[in-house]
Amino acid sequence: MGTDLKEARRWLKEQLPPGAEILCAVSGGRDSMALLHLLLDCGYKVTAAHLHHGLRGPEADRDQIFVRDYCREREVSFRTAQVDVGKYAAQNGLSVEEAARQLRYNFLVKTAFELGLDCVATGHQLEDQAETILLNLTRGTGADGLRGIARRKGIFLRPLLRTSREEIAQYVQDHAVPYVEDGSNQNLTYSRNRIRHRVLPELEQINPSLCEHLSHTAHILAEESHLLDRLVVGMLPAEETADGLSADFATFRSAELALRRRMARLLVGRMPGGKKDLTAVHYDAIASMKAGDCLILPREMYVAEEGGRLLVGFMPRPLPPTPVRIGGTSSWGRWEFTCRRLPQAPEETEADTLVLSAERVTLPLLVGPWRSGDRMAAGRGERTLKRILSDAGIPTYRRSAEPILYSGGKIAGVFQVGPSDLLRPRPGEEVLVISRRKKTRNGEKAHG
Numbered sequence: 001m002g003t004d005l006k007e008a009r010r011w012l013k014e015q016l017p018p019g020a021e022i023l024c025a026v027s028g029g030r031d032s033m034a035l036l037h038l039l040l041d042c043g044y045k046v047t048a049a050h051l052h053h054g055l056r057g058p059e060a061d062r063d064q065i066f067v068r069d070y071c072r073e074r075e076v077s078f079r080t081a082q083v084d085v086g087k088y089a090a091q092n093g094l095s096v097e098e099a100a101r102q103l104r105y106n107f108l109v110k111t112a113f114e115l116g117l118d119c120v121a122t123g124h125q126l127e128d129q130a131e132t133i134l135l136n137l138t139r140g141t142g143a144d145g146l147r148g149i150a151r152r153k154g155i156f157l158r159p160l161l162r163t164s165r166e167e168i169a170q171y172v173q174d175h176a177v178p179y180v181e182d183g184s185n186q187n188l189t190y191s192r193n194r195i196r197h198r199v200l201p202e203l204e205q206i207n208p209s210l211c212e213h214l215s216h217t218a219h220i221l222a223e224e225s226h227l228l229d230r231l232v233v234g235m236l237p238a239e240e241t242a243d244g245l246s247a248d249f250a251t252f253r254s255a256e257l258a259l260r261r262r263m264a265r266l267l268v269g270r271m272p273g274g275k276k277d278l279t280a281v282h283y284d285a286i287a288s289m290k291a292g293d294c295l296i297l298p299r300e301m302y303v304a305e306e307g308g309r310l311l312v313g314f315m316p317r318p319l320p321p322t323p324v325r326i327g328g329t330s331s332w333g334r335w336e337f338t339c340r341r342l343p344q345a346p347e348e349t350e351a352d353t354l355v356l357s358a359e360r361v362t363l364p365l366l367v368g369p370w371r372s373g374d375r376m377a378a379g380r381g382e383r384t385l386k387r388i389l390s391d392a393g394i395p396t397y398r399r400s401a402e403p404i405l406y407s408g409g410k411i412a413g414v415f416q417v418g419p420s421d422l423l424r425p426r427p428g429e430e431v432l433v434i435s436r437r438k439k440t441r442n443g444e445k446a447h448g
Contacts, residue, residue, distance in 0.1 A: 003170045005038055008159045012042055015157060016119065021045045022157075023079075023112045023120045025104070028063040031123035033070075033179040034168045035160055039121060040076070041175075047115060051107045052082035053100050059183055066180050079111050097190055109155070118155050125160040125168060130211040131195045133218060138191075140280055143225055144265065148218040162215060232262050238270070244313030245270060249291065249305050260287035264303070267312050273299055294395050302397035316401040321368025324405070324434060331439075332367045335403050339365070340433045345425050350435070354405055354413040356423040358430040362408025365432070370404050376411040377421040385411060392417050405434060 016022070024039055026032045026048040039046045050067045052060050064080060071078040089099035108120050129148045136145035151161045160168065172179060188194050203210050235255065238247040245267055252263060264286035269275050277298035285295055286303050294304035300315040322332045330337045345355050370389065375382040389399050392414070405412040413419035415436055425431045 003167045003174065005034075005160070005163055005167065005171055008038060008163055009042060011151075011162075012039075012044075012157075012159050015152065016044065018043055019045060020119065021047070021115075021117050023047050023049050023108065023115065023117050025108055025120065025122045026050050026067050027123075027182065028067045028180045029123075029182050029185075030172055030177075030179040031125055031160065031165075031168055033177050034172050035121060035123040036076075037175060037177045038159070038171075040074070047077040047079060047111075047117070049108055049111050049120075050078070050080045051104050052080065053103070054082055054084045055086065055096070055100070056182075056184060063180055063182070066178075070178065079115075081107055081111075083107070097192065112155060119157060120155050121157045121159060123160055124149055124158040126162055126164045126211050126215055127196070127200065129161055129218060130200060130214045131192055133214050134195050134199060135191060138195075142261070142280060143221050146218060147222040147225055148214075150222065164211065228259075228262055229266060232259060232266060235259070236263050236267075238267055238312075241311070241313070244311065246312075247310045249308050249310045252310050253290075257287055263287075267310075268297075268301070268303075271301060271312060271314070294397055296396060304395055304397055306395060311397075313397070315397050318369035318400045321366040321406065324365045324367055326365070326432065330367065332403055333401055334439050335367075335436050336439055337367060337403075338435050338437075342431050342433055344428055345431045346433065349433070351416045352437070353433060353435040354415060354419050355425055356405075356407070356412055356419050356432045356434070357425040358432045360423050361412065361432060362410075364408075365412065365434075366406040367403045368406060369400050370402060374404075374411055376414065379421065385414070388414055388417055403436060 022039055022044050024032070024036050024046050026036050027050065036046065036048055048067060048071045050064055052064045054060070064082075068078055068080065070076075083103045085096060085100045085103060088094070088103055089096050092099065094102070108122075112118070112120050133146055133148045136148070139145075149158060149161060150156075151158050171177070184190070185193060186197070188197065200210070207213065236247050236251055238245045240246075247263075247267065252260060255263065261283045264283045265275060268278060268283075268286075282295075282297055289295065289303065289305060289310075291305050294302060296302050296315070302311075302313055302315055304311045316333070319333050322330060324330050324337055324339050326339045326341060328339065330339070341358060349355055370385050372386065374385040376385060376388060378388075385404070389402065394402055402415075404414060407420075407423060410422075411420055412423050413434075418424075
């Protein structure tokens with residue numbers, strides 16, 4: 001029996017107006033070639049995009065040439081690029097599968113942006129959905145992972161997501177759609193291929209309709225998850241801050257554990273890079289946070305409680321040290337510093353001021369980030385800078401942006417704590433008075 005992929009056609013008609021412009025990801029394989037043919041047959045204006053992954057040598061070259069020639073014969077716009085997946089994987093500590101996926105999506109988004117298109121179609125189909133759900137299960141997942149692949153998310157559309165491989169095979173036969181076979185699809189060192197060729201066939205012996213049932217389950221969970229997301233957003237509104245996001249911690253803590261996990265996922269998902277590299281373990285840790293806690297997550301992201309607020313942001317990158325001008329002003333990060341030479345220490349100083357012995361200061365006098373392992377003279381011995389900052393109530397996620405004063409390469413003082421005992425001035429001794437003020441957004445200065 002022939003097939004015309006009627007369900008996919010109906011769905012496309014619901015999603016896109018006639019004549020819409022689409023970027024279609026085309027590997028040259030059966031699924032993507034069927035998708036390209038379908039989009040053209042539906043009357044859409046299509047640009048085909050092919051990424052050469054630099055993995056399969058002459059076979060990958062063949063695929064690129066095949067797609068290019070097919071598009072040329074049918075006057076279809078064609079875009080291509082070549083990347084080194086193996087090198088990218090090694091540099092970023094990724095599996096080859098994950099590296100290829102990231103580079104592929106980066107290429108598609110970049111190409112769509114360059115062409116001014118807001119729609120990218122990919123050839124994911126029913127069995128891909130089942131494989132994704134099973135793969136997520138093997139890694140440990142919650143409801144979000146069981147939702148599998150979204151049929152439409154952002155600029156990405158997957159028209160064939162409810163179409164089986166058998167239907168697609170019949171379609172390419174009925175319409176004489178050419179395609180090439182990717183030899184790496186048989187390589188069982190890849191997790192997805194092991195599920196495709198070994199796990200799915202075994203499960204289908206138990207239930208031949210397994211893929212359809214998994215797809216239906218994913219659809220139900222997606223609908224329920226969307227509903228819960230809307231409820232959770234209403235329960236815990238988050239405000240944007242200069243560093244990220246802020247929400248009421250008491251409201252967060254009063255919610256049920258399952259809701260706190262979802263709140264955590266939604267907050268993290270709003271940050272640049274989203275939920276990349278985060279697992280259920282991280283969300284459990286966020287959901288279990290108590291007042292005063294601070295978690296450092298992958299990609300230098302932090303989640304912390306401070307002042308009754310749940311804060312989500314990225315740890316600032318340490319800036320290089322900068323000289324402190326004696327008799328002038330200097331800047332470092334969000335801070336501005338003034339340095340005065342006085343004949344003796346003033347009677348009173350503010351917390352954001354350090355007073356040092358001018359005679360014992362060794363130039364250059366620098367302000368810069370803290371360094372792990374540094375120690376400061378205190379009392380009869382030394383204290384680690386890490387302990388000093390902790391005792392001063394400076395949380396881990398803010399320490400790299402906290403200015404430390406250095407004299408001759410050693411710690412001269414810590415603002416709001418005091419100077420090194422080696423540089424503490426004696427009565428009547430000439431001093432350097434270094435004050436800091438935080439820059440505000442409007443250019444004015446404010447204490448602390």
